[in-house]
Amino acid sequence: MREIVYYTAMAWMVGLLCLCIVQAVRTKSTLSRILALDTLTLVLVALMVLYSTTTGKGYYIDAAIMLALLSFVSTVAAARYHSERRIF
Amino acid sequence: MTDYLFDVLVILGVAVMTLGVIGMMRMPDLYMRLHAASKAVFLGVMVLAISATVLHQGSVTARTILLCLILLVTTPVAAHAIGRAGFLLHERMTSPGAVDESGSHLANEAPTWRL
Numbered sequence: 001m002r003e004i005v006y007y008t009a010m011a012w013m014v015g016l017l018c019l020c021i022v023q024a025v026r027t028k029s030t031l032s033r034i035l036a037l038d039t040l041t042l043v044l045v046a047l048m049v050l051y052s053t054t055t056g057k058g059y060y061i062d063a064a065i066m067l068a069l070l071s072f073v074s075t076v077a078a079a080r081y082h083s084e085r086r087i088f
Numbered sequence: 089m090t091d092y093l094f095d096v097l098v099i100l101g102v103a104v105m106t107l108g109v110i111g112m113m114r115m116p117d118l119y120m121r122l123h124a125a126s127k128a129v130f131l132g133v134m135v136l137a138i139s140a141t142v143l144h145q146g147s148v149t150a151r152t153i154l155l156c157l158i159l160l161v162t163t164p165v166a167a168h169a170i171g172r173a174g175f176l177l178h179e180r181m182t183s184p185g186a187v188d189e190s191g192s193h194l195a196n197e198a199p200t201w202r203l
Binding site (some may be wrong): 001004005006009012013016019020022023024031032035036038039042043045046048049052053054056058061062064065068069071072073075076078080082083 | 091092094095098099101102105106108109110112113118122123125126129130132133136137139140143145147149150151152154155158159162163165166169170172173174176177179
């Protein structure tokens with residue numbers, strides 16, 4: 001039962017990653033593209049959390065934390081630079 | 089019991105994330121897309137992280153709580169930065185029945201009601 005749920009959830013979240021990539025490629029507005037990349041990083045964080053939980057290797061969540069922080073900084077920087085041409 | 093609780097939480101988190109991603113793809117407007125992507129996907133990740141605390145693994149649980157706190161702080165700030173950029177660049181609200189209360193006339197038609 002655990003294996004079925006684990007593999008199905010993994011495959012499903014990889015499908016969600018593909019949907020985010022499709023949205024980031026086909027949309028016209030730059031802000032929607034930034035939003036799609038932010039969502040892609042959130043889905044990737046969820047994927048790493050699920051893998052770390054089921055295998056019991058805690059250090060994958062360290063990578064997920066760093067990925068979340070990098071995604072936050074890059075999203076804020078890209079949005080601010082796109083709107084007012086400066087970051088700070 | 090714990091096994092079934094873990095499975096139910098994982099399925100719930102993946103379902104909520106699916107709703108968020110579908111909303112991000114199908115919504116007509118930047119602001120509605122932001123609404124779907126910044127809240128639903130974040131809540132799905134949160135439910136998945138809560139499912140990690142069910143299994144009683146010490147290192148995983150501690151790091152998961154740290155991840156939850158970081159996401160709780162950073163996700164609204166990032167969503168607010170994107171929404172503010174859209175407002176400054178005059179992104180249009182293309183959904184029917186949209187009302188812009190800021191006075192910048194970003195919606196298509198004037199609202200028919202008045203406070």
